[in-house]
Amino acid sequence: MATPLSASKLVQILRAEGLTVHEVRNWRTHNRNSKGPWGPVNGVMIHHTVTSGTDASVNICYNGYSGLPGPLCHGVIDKKGHVHLVGNGRANHAGLGDSDVLRAVVNETKLPSDNESDTDGNRHFYGFECVNLGDGKDPWPEAQKEAIEKASAAICRHHGWSERSVIGHKEWQPGKVDPRGFTMDGMRKRIADRLDGKAPGPKPDPDPKPPKPSYVKFPGAGFFHAGQKSAVITAMGRRLVAEGCDRYEVGPGPEWTEADRKSYQAWQRKLGFTGKDADGLPGRTSWDKLKVPAP
Numbered sequence: 001m002a003t004p005l006s007a008s009k010l011v012q013i014l015r016a017e018g019l020t021v022h023e024v025r026n027w028r029t030h031n032r033n034s035k036g037p038w039g040p041v042n043g044v045m046i047h048h049t050v051t052s053g054t055d056a057s058v059n060i061c062y063n064g065y066s067g068l069p070g071p072l073c074h075g076v077i078d079k080k081g082h083v084h085l086v087g088n089g090r091a092n093h094a095g096l097g098d099s100d101v102l103r104a105v106v107n108e109t110k111l112p113s114d115n116e117s118d119t120d121g122n123r124h125f126y127g128f129e130c131v132n133l134g135d136g137k138d139p140w141p142e143a144q145k146e147a148i149e150k151a152s153a154a155i156c157r158h159h160g161w162s163e164r165s166v167i168g169h170k171e172w173q174p175g176k177v178d179p180r181g182f183t184m185d186g187m188r189k190r191i192a193d194r195l196d197g198k199a200p201g202p203k204p205d206p207d208p209k210p211p212k213p214s215y216v217k218f219p220g221a222g223f224f225h226a227g228q229k230s231a232v233i234t235a236m237g238r239r240l241v242a243e244g245c246d247r248y249e250v251g252p253g254p255e256w257t258e259a260d261r262k263s264y265q266a267w268q269r270k271l272g273f274t275g276k277d278a279d280g281l282p283g284r285t286s287w288d289k290l291k292v293p294a295p
Contacts, residue, residue: 002039002040002041002042002159002160002161003039003040003041004038004039004040004041004089005041005126005155005158007027007028007085007088009158010074010085010088010155011023011085013154013155013157013158014075014083014150014151014154016154017150017151017153017154018150019081019082019083019147019150019151019154020080020081020082020083021082021083021085022082022083022084022085023085024058024062024084024085024086025062027062027071027085027086027087027088028088029088030062030070030071030086030087030088030089031071031087031088031089031090031091032069032071032089032090032091032092032122033089033090035090036090036120036122036123037090037123038089038090038122038123039123039124040124041124041125041126041159042102042105042106042124042125042165043105043124043125043126043161043165043166043167044125044126044127044128044151044152044155044156044165044166044167045093045094045121045125045126045127045128045166045167045168045169045172046128046130046148046152046166046167046168046169046178046179046184046187047073047093047127047128047129047130047168047169047178047179048129048130048131048132048133048134048178048179048180048181049061049076049129049130049131049132049134050132050133050134050178051131051133052131052133052138053131054076054078054079054080054082054084054131057076057078057129057131058076058078058084058086060072061073061076061084061086061087061129062086062087064092068092069092070086070087070091070092071086071087071091071092071093072086072087072091072092072093072127072129073086073087073091073093073127073128073129074086074087074088074091074093074126074127074128075127075128075129075151076128076129076130076131077128077129077130077131077144077147077148077151078131078144079131079132079141079143079144080141080143080144081141081143081144081146081147082147083128083147083151090122090123091122091127092122093121093122093125093127093129093169094120094121094122094124094125094127094169094172094173095117095121095122095173096117096118096119096120096121096173097114097116097117097119097121097172097173098112098114098115098116098117098118098119098172098173098174099116099118099119100112100114100116101114101167101171101172102119102121102124104164105164105165105167108161108162108164108165109164111167111171114170114171114172114173114174115174116174117173117174121172121173125167125172126155128148128151128152130144130148130179131144132144132179132180132181134177134178134179134180134181135180136180136181138181139181140181140182145182145187145190148187149187149190149191149194150194152166152187152191153191153194153195156191156195157195162192162195163188163189163191163192163195164188166184166187166188166191167184168184170184171184213291213293214293214294215291215292215293215294216232216235216236216292216293216294216295218282218283218284218287218288219232221281221282221283224256224260224261224281224282225256226256226257227255227256228255228256229254229255229256230254231254231295232292232295233252233253233254233255233256233260234252234253234254234295235292235293235294235295236252236260236264236282236290236292237251237252237253237260237263238252239290239291239292239293240252240260240263240264240266240267240290241263243267243270243290244270245263245264245266245267245270246263246266247259247262247263247265247266248263260280261280261281262280263280264280264281264282264286265278265279265280267286267290268280268286271286271289273286
């Protein structure tokens, strides 16, 4: 039994689990709270949409249809594994179900058969509709199943629940078949592994500081002489070309040539050197400014 997540917290924990989350229109205030209580929450319920196409499915789940106003869930999970949040609060997804099943979810014990419809599930369950025709033929891409696993685990982890707090609609309400195409026992095993740290956890910061580039240290004036061959000379020549100091007819290449000297002289003059300081033979100051990458 738990207090429902705020909209901001739900987005935070789903993204921390590595999910791509889309916030749909006014989902943060879109709910059916005027028709009944929302919470305390006890679990997560998984459905299939019986529709195809992400946009159409998201719109139906946001708006609902005649006789059943939206939101029809809290999040829609598409075949790419993206989560589209469409509601925050009470949603028309679970309907009436079996009180014995709810008791088992609360106690995290083995689920009994669902043979009654005597308890309001919309109050007690987060709901995820997953884009699938539900005909047993429409495939469930791995990215989509992984997103179901991640979304369920994120909510369970936040509330301190185990995988036993995740059920399918077919395990709640008599006559329902969703989700069809994978077993809920198999999905709960995936969720349990994730909660136990056996599955990949949240992705690291996608914007870490890039490593500092490595540049060739000045090899000394004596390095540059006729006949000298080195990958450093090729790297130097490419930097000179990039700086607009290209005096090459062919190249640059690994052997020090007069074309290298003339190109380097153009670089020295670009830096403002004159006279003997612009003789085309690299010096430490001009070399450090050229920033020749390590070959």
